[in-house]
Amino acid sequence: MRNVWLIWRKEMRSYFVSPIAYILLLMCALIFGFFFWSLLQAYLQFSMEAQMRGEMFPMNMPEEITRRLFGNIPVTGLFIIPLITMRLFAEEKRTGTIELLTTSPIRDGEVILGKWLAATTMYCCLLFLSAINVAFLFFYSHPDWKPILVSYLGLLLQGAALLAIGTFISTLTKNQIIAGAATFGACLLIFVCGWVGEYNSETWARVLAYLSVSTHMESFTRGTLDSKDAIYYVTLIVVGLFLTARSMESLRWRS
Amino acid sequence: MITVKELTKRYARNTAVDHISFEIQKGQIVGFLGPNGAGKTTTMRMLTCFLPPTAGSAIVAGFDVLEEPMEVKKRIGYLPETPPLYPEMMTGEYLSFVGSLKGLRGAELKQRIDYVSERCAVADVRKKQLGKLSKGYRQRVGLAQAIIHNPDVLILDEPTSGLDPKQINETRDLIKSLAGDHTIILSTHILSEVEQICQQVIIISKGKLVATDTVDNLQGRSRGAELVLVEVAGRNGALDPAAVQARLGKVSGVNRIVLKAKQPAHSTFEVETQKDHFVRGDLARAIVEAGWDLNELRSAAVSLEEIFLELTGTQEAGPKDEVVVRGAGE
Incomplete structure (x- = not known):
């Protein structure tokens, strides 16, 4: 456990010593801020129009805003996640520092866990930026905080699952760009493959839809905690980290 | 360990x-x-x-x-x-x-x-x-x-x-x-x-x-000998390497003589001597007495380099010159 913490601290430091963390934070602050602002504008417009027609605004505004916001964050995540994970192992392989880790009295699992946890922590920092926007809603209205919390849990689980896949892909190459591009492709594919389920109800389409990360997000954004979906994400995390461990082991047999 | x-x-x-x-x-x-x-x-x-x-x-x-x-x-x-x-x-x-x-x-x-x-x-x-x-x-x-x-x-x-x-x-x-x-x-x-x-x-x-x-053993093992490089010049601008080789061969303690570089006026030989025979003085005397000029005489210690090349079987491809230059520096 001490070793996991050691690796985690080292990874966090390298995120925050290099400009990468700040670029990601800035990007996310701008993007989430823009989402929030444009959603808010749209709903202000709607409610104004509704009032002019003398109708009651039919929707719960804060809830609509957060729901749409939480629908957008995973899409942003698709772009962000490869940037977080691409260097994890690829860089160690390129500079040869992987030899230091593998010849030190530390288990592969500890290295992998430390690195993945650091990536997840980084992702949490980015999610936190969107929470700042959401916090504004609490100043002006009284949204229910429980569904918001559940949504964040969903976002975190989904992010952690995709980060595990990214961590695995990063072990496959020495080249960060390749790792990043492949991770982006893989995440996008696993994200959009659920779309076939929308117009096709054959078995294969349903299976594909089930495997997609996006279909499991819905229950979370509705504010309901569905154990089935949580288990799906946890499974994906376990599979991703398991593959990472296998790949790291095969590194020794192949190199 | x-x-x-x-x-x-x-x-x-x-x-x-x-x-x-x-x-x-x-x-x-x-x-x-x-x-x-x-x-x-x-x-x-x-x-x-x-x-x-x-x-x-x-x-x-x-x-x-x-x-x-x-x-x-x-x-x-x-x-x-x-x-x-x-x-x-x-x-x-x-x-x-x-x-x-x-x-x-x-x-x-x-x-x-x-x-x-x-x-x-x-x-x-x-x-x-x-x-x-x-x-x-x-x-x-x-x-x-x-x-x-x-x-x-x-x-x-x-x-x-x-x-x-x-x-x-x-x-x-x-x-x-x-x-x-x-x-x-x-x-x-x-x-x-x-x-x-x-x-x-x-x-x-x-x-x-x-x-x-x-x-130490390895250095000793490689024939245990000393290598001496000798450059000899003929007085009248011509030199017969074979004659030099024959003359030097008569010096006691010499194992082998190899012609390393041949020019019309002077040639370089690599003389391998037996273990514990210090023959540099004898070589010099032999050359001068035969009427040639001794341009250079220096020891090229048998280095690990040679043992190495010998053992790894890359002697032909090996950079011979380097060995000589290295020997000169020490």
Whole structure:
């Protein structure tokens, strides 16, 4: 456990010593801020129009805003996640520092866990930026905080699952760009493959839809905690980290 | 301290290390010698548990690399060919990270960091980023990280490659000073390095062990003779090398004479003498008495280089001139 913490601290430091963390934070602050602002504008417009027609605004505004916001964050995540994970192992392989880790009295699992946890922590920092926007809603209205919390849990689980896949892909190459591009492709594919389920109800389409990360997000954004979906994400995390461990082991047999 | 038996590493297409066996005693500095691609790095990687062997066994510091890699890893320090440095870390921070990885903590960690940065002369760059250090410093930080946990066995892969002559000397002195506390294996393709630092030498070529012996024995073993280079000139601008060869051959103690370079007016010969025969004076006298001019006469000590080329079977392709030039410098 001490070793996991050691690796985690080292990874966090390298995120925050290099400009990468700040670029990601800035990007996310701008993007989430823009989402929030444009959603808010749209709903202000709607409610104004509704009032002019003398109708009651039919929707719960804060809830609509957060729901749409939480629908957008995973899409942003698709772009962000490869940037977080691409260097994890690829860089160690390129500079040869992987030899230091593998010849030190530390288990592969500890290295992998430390690195993945650091990536997840980084992702949490980015999610936190969107929470700042959401916090504004609490100043002006009284949204229910429980569904918001559940949504964040969903976002975190989904992010952690995709980060595990990214961590695995990063072990496959020495080249960060390749790792990043492949991770982006893989995440996008696993994200959009659920779309076939929308117009096709054959078995294969349903299976594909089930495997997609996006279909499991819905229950979370509705504010309901569905154990089935949580288990799906946890499974994906376990599979991703398991593959990472296998790949790291095969590194020794192949190199 | 290290026992290697029939160690083999096979890849899909080739065999990188082929049934190598050797033994290394505690406190020794051992040179691991071979041309590029001979399997030095692969062997070292197997000793450090980075690569698992295909067959055979290696026992390092009392533990088998396959059975108990964790115990082995605790007892070895390893410096790969390129020091495994994180460019964004500062020296002190890096040493602290590696120290913690190796299981040091608290006051002991602090004390070891102080000790190794003093020992490896990196104390003045503790607050500098590793990515900004010069190559010599990087190599020394690499050494510092290898010895931070005071390992029984130190494995260094080409520790002086890419350094300038001054840095090479400093690094060699440092390695020499580490002997005694640690058992050191160092790989290199520079022979003079082995002659300078090592007590024992293991020569491999194409994955096979070709020789393992002490440096002294190996030097003695190679015919045990002295090589003398003689350049002879004819007085009237012409010289018959065969005549010179015949004359020099009569000097007692001479084993063999090889014509190395032939010009119309002068020629260079390589004279190999028997063990314990000091014939340089006799050679000079013989040449002058025969009416030739002696342009040059110098000793070309039989170097490991030659033994090496002989043993690894690359004599024909080997750079002969280099041997001569090297001999002249010493």
